Amino acid sequence: MARTSAYHHGDLRAACLRAARELLEEDGSAGLSLRAVARRAGVSATAPYRHYADREALVSAVAAEGYRELAEHLAGAHPTPSTPDELATVAVAYVRFALDHPALFRAMFAEPCDPASEERVAATNAIHEYVRSIVRTTFPGADAEALSTTVWALVHGLAFLHLDGKLDSSTPEAVTAQVTGAVHALFDASPALTSAARR
Amino acid sequence: MARTSAYHHGDLRAACLRAARELLEEDGSAGLSLRAVARRAGVSATAPYRHYADREALVSAVAAEGYRELAEHLAGAHPTPSTPDELATVAVAYVRFALDHPALFRAMFAEPCDPASEERVAATNAIHEYVRSIVRTTFPGADAEALSTTVWALVHGLAFLHLDGKLDSSTPEAVTAQVTGAVHALFDASPALTSAARR
DNA sequence: ACTACGATGTACGCATCGTTCACATCGCGC
DNA sequence: GCGCGATGTGAACGATGCGTACATCGTAGT
Numbered sequence: 001m002a003r004t005s006a007y008h009h010g011d012l013r014a015a016c017l018r019a020a021r022e023l024l025e026e027d028g029s030a031g032l033s034l035r036a037v038a039r040r041a042g043v044s045a046t047a048p049y050r051h052y053a054d055r056e057a058l059v060s061a062v063a064a065e066g067y068r069e070l071a072e073h074l075a076g077a078h079p080t081p082s083t084p085d086e087l088a089t090v091a092v093a094y095v096r097f098a099l100d101h102p103a104l105f106r107a108m109f110a111e112p113c114d115p116a117s118e119e120r121v122a123a124t125n126a127i128h129e130y131v132r133s134i135v136r137t138t139f140p141g142a143d144a145e146a147l148s149t150t151v152w153a154l155v156h157g158l159a160f161l162h163l164d165g166k167l168d169s170s171t172p173e174a175v176t177a178q179v180t181g182a183v184h185a186l187f188d189a190s191p192a193l194t195s196a197a198r199r
Numbered sequence: 200m201a202r203t204s205a206y207h208h209g210d211l212r213a214a215c216l217r218a219a220r221e222l223l224e225e226d227g228s229a230g231l232s233l234r235a236v237a238r239r240a241g242v243s244a245t246a247p248y249r250h251y252a253d254r255e256a257l258v259s260a261v262a263a264e265g266y267r268e269l270a271e272h273l274a275g276a277h278p279t280p281s282t283p284d285e286l287a288t289v290a291v292a293y294v295r296f297a298l299d300h301p302a303l304f305r306a307m308f309a310e311p312c313d314p315a316s317e318e319r320v321a322a323t324n325a326i327h328e329y330v331r332s333i334v335r336t337t338f339p340g341a342d343a344e345a346l347s348t349t350v351w352a353l354v355h356g357l358a359f360l361h362l363d364g365k366l367d368s369s370t371p372e373a374v375t376a377q378v379t380g381a382v383h384a385l386f387d388a389s390p391a392l393t394s395a396a397r398r
Numbered sequence: 399a400c401t402a403c404g405a406t407g408t409a410c411g412c413a414t415c416g417t418t419c420a421c422a423t424c425g426c427g428c
Numbered sequence: 429g430c431g432c433g434a435t436g437t438g439a440a441c442g443a444t445g446c447g448t449a450c451a452t453c454g455t456a457g458t
Contacts, residue, residue: 044437110309150381157356182349243408
């Protein structure tokens with residue numbers, strides 16, 4: 001905590017983000033108050049306003065960070081997926097991320113997300129583009145646009161259903177099996193999709 | 200507003216629910232405060248506490264009502280879907296519902312949803328069972344459990360992605376085409392699923 | 399007919415929150 | 429040195445969730 005002085009913090013912006021992340025993981029979205037963030041950063045209640053216009057801006061920043069981490073996490077699962085199996089691995093990583101960071105994942109997707117935050121739209125576009133590129137290499141003949149949103153939707157829906165306890169998330173294996181099965185169900189249709197694109 | 204007296208409201212419970220629904224559609228989830236609900240019902244700020252333990256309980260009640268309406272809406276789209284096309288119609292209705300009642304839909308799914316609310320889990324179980332029954336009649340040979348959660352996840356994900364503006368929701372036709380296409384992509388795999396179940 | 403009681407609302411208070419505004423304090427460029 | 433812009437402080441306002449004590453009603457039992 002490189003504090004430049006007793007008065008000035010040094011890097012309040014980053015400290016707020018870190019505090020916000022921690023509060024999110026600890027107390028859920030409800031616990032994320034600007035005042036609590038300020039408290040945790042050891043700073044007055046109004047100091048964060050120097051760096052974030054309002055609570056929404058802070059949440060957006062946290063969400064954007066979450067998007068970046070998600071992207072890293074997916075890339076970590078498999079750098080260059082090019083088969084349905086490898087794609088399934090990435091899908092499992094997506095759902096795992098949601099289950100490992102439930103409050104963060106909800107903050108990323110479960111809020112109105114005013115489109116004004118460019119940081120946010122850029123990050124989500126990156127995710128979409130990433131999925132698109134995977135689909136392109138995995139199914140060169142298919143309609144990449146349509147198929148990528150379809151697979152994204154499938155995985156995204158699985159993540160939310162798991163988060164809401166609608167699906168069996170008791171063991172990592174159960175989740176893996178569920179997600180892998182669902183992805184394969186979709187990809188067994190790839191020949192049909194491919195021919196449809198050629199038609 | 201059958202008010203039994205100037206003092207007693209008559210049916211505050213129902214009035215609160217109605218007010219909450221209205222506030223949700225008008226101001227989004229953030230605008231849903233117990234005090235605002237009380238105000239709209241023309242009653243003191245703490246009166247609703249007689250009927251709902253806390254804010255969370257009210258939201259749960261609204262969400263449960265939302266689940267019931269969703270079920271009705273789906274049934275209205277097609278009473279007894281038994282082909283992929285008819286199932287796609289129901290899927291479109293699902294996404295439409297989300298887009299027509301964004302705040303309500305988010306309240307239904309985008310919150311931690313403590314599993315203590317039986318009203319809520321019962322309602323969501325009903326939805327899941329409904330999907331399951333459709334899948335069973337549409338694909339008698341398939342693994343109904345696996346396939347139904349897969350299709351639910353697909354549609355659910357599409358709904359959220361549309362809600363978040365990640366997909367083109369500019370015209371109803373675009374939404375319909377998107378959802379129909381995705382569902383068909385999944386169902387073209389049904390023979391594979393069926394054989395897998397038999398294996 | 400009266401009365402006691404349980405259900406329903408009200409009045410009031412407390413802690414917290416988001417946000418604003420005037421002011422204090424620091425570091426850096428002149 | 430020193431002045432100015434960036435950064436952080438403090439008090440304050442209105443709104444919120446929620447708890448507690450009290451008021452008011454319909455009604456059942458006498």
